[in-house]
Amino acid sequence: ANVVCALTTSAKTLSRGKHANNKLSTTSDDLQTALMQTIDILNILVSDKRLTARQLCNAAWAIAKHVEYDESLFSRKNDKFIFVKDSSNRYSTYDLSQQQMSGDGTDKHIDDVLNLIALRMVEHLEQTRDRRYRIKTGKKAQPGELSMLLWAYAAAKPRDCPPGWEQPRRIEQLSETQTNSDNDIDVVTFVEDGQKFPHESKTMANDSQRKSITGRLFDAAAIAFCQGEGAAVIISEKENTLLKNCTWNELSNIAWSFATRGAYASKESEAVMTFIAKEATRRIRLTQSDGLSNKREILPRDCVQIAWALGMMESDNVSVGDAFVHLVDAINDYWIKRSDRPSQPLKGWKCADLVQMATALAHGRLDNQSVLSAVYKEALTRLRSRNGLSISEISILLWSQARMYLTKKFGAEYVEFPSAASQALLQRMGKSSTRMPPQEGANVAWSLTVLEQYDDDVINLIQKIFSTASSCEEGVIQLEHAHQLWQSYFLLSADCPEAVKYVTQEFTKYLEHKWNLEKGRCKKSSKKHQVISKTLDLMKVAHRNEYDEDVDVAIVLEENSSWTHTAQSDFDIKNGRKVAVEFDGPHHFTVMASTGEQLSSIERGIKINPRVLGHTVLKYRLLKLKGWTVVRIPYYEFDKIPQFASMEIQRYLQRALKTHDKIEFSGVDVSEYKAMPSSRTSRFD
16 A cells, blocks of 8 residues: 555656646656666565555556656657668668567566556456456446546557557658668667568567557456447446446546557447447436536536547547437537527637547548537637647647538638638747647648648748758658658649749658658558459459559540540550549548438438548549549449449449440340439439
8 A cells, every 4th residue: 555655646746746847757867766666566566466456546547647747767658650761662660669668677667567457457357247247246446446547558558550540650761861870770670571570479479468468458447337238239227337437537538548548449348438428428418408507517528538539439440330429419419509609609618629529520520510610610719819729739620620621611610710720820830939840740731732722821831831841850750741741742833832832852852752652552452442343354444453642443545535445455554544443431531420410311211422531632633633534433322232233333333434335234134324423323322
């Protein structure tokens, strides 16, 4: 108890000091030594099973707070980067975290004790439930303790990849001239893709074990919260479930922890996130039915944080069904539709709430126009009054608007926001004499290019972003940022040359090289793409798959050709007309139904087509600028056709691609060409 008390007291003291200073901090050598000695003693106590569940939770929380105060204590807390060396035709990569974990520094001390605490808590949770996953009577972990425990592991061991990404961020030297000193070689070892890392099997085994222990902890906690029920089961009305006994703050912290850790790859974790969404929706609706007397019970932060977590899940292709839609609907009804201030319903929200709500909808592809409009109107008001929004928050709001492709079609606020945001960013950068951080800069340049609203402030801001990126003082650049900047530069050089007229030729060539290297990587076709390719083979339409610029299916026609079945088999791309056939899956669009009203409409058989997202619009602009004619095959049309119906797939492609004047399947079954109707309806609607 004394050891845990010492750790928690130290953590609270450090946290208060960090909040007061409002800057990154590091622990002194003496404190770090004492901390490691205390953690070693804690390790012994946990090994001997001398701590209660409450003490284990407090100990994990205290360690995570120390790591939050000084991120250098634990490399797992730092942003995950793959260090990249360009060998002109391919990348060489090495993840430094593997080396950091293998030493005997603070990393190993902290990692060992966190793994051991997780193992003990898994044992405890398994011992306190029966075979039907019901919580036994007797000593058990409380909701607040489990919430605190999950927060600790999410904070100390966050996900390796950002939402929706396949791999961690990659950085490399901005300058082509690399230093080759012996010290550099000792610090970082680069290996070619496809080769094995030194001692890879042992390292990867340890990494797998470490992740599995934390994953088991999240799954065990999920079972405890929802009592082993599946995601499709509605929460029972029993009052003794752990989830129902959670406070709003605990509920939102649990959701945040699962999303930050990325711990929803199992049916247990998927179930608990669905239950949290349903429980939050139930509480909001219950408060609404009670009238205005309980209106202060719910903080925007709690509901918005749960929505954010659900949006992260959707971005990672883990669905919670309609639970996310209903939660956002409830938030809309509670704070916007029934607001006492109809002209400014979100006035009471903090800036962080606005940004997190926009991010939730953008990642979740949820096109709830009522909520989005309220968020951006409130953000505009604060920008004009110079109240609150930071550089990071403004950049996130711009990215969310571009991601959802919110243009003047949906409201005047979306026309005004890019200009107001650019003006505010220029003012903040001018006053503080600081440069915009690289991630924010790349996101802003990309977003403004997607939205295509170029006034003097926008142009000035883009010029400053490229100037900062090309003269990067750290000497490194994140490759994802380089890709964003190249897309922006390439389109702006045609659409708004003024914005990029000062970009140096050397930096332009560098960005183009990085983009071509990325687009030249090995790609794997989706199953639907493969079906389209096989059908085109059957129809004798010459084509190539996964061509340059990520073109799904590339076809080259003679200049005077009218039918795609005459496509060139020799693929003379320089002298022919280029056709890009793009199969657009669900993540190219908003979700099919973004509100409860739309869900009801679909149930009644009313057709609703989702909107295309900003990154897809940008890709088509890039392809068209490079001379491609783009033909889209949306999933919501193609998926209606039974995959065993080869003739029906041929009929669809005949209309979409104008392949043949006539296709004879048999003596009596003939498909004559008809242009695709503007409504794009078919016999399967």
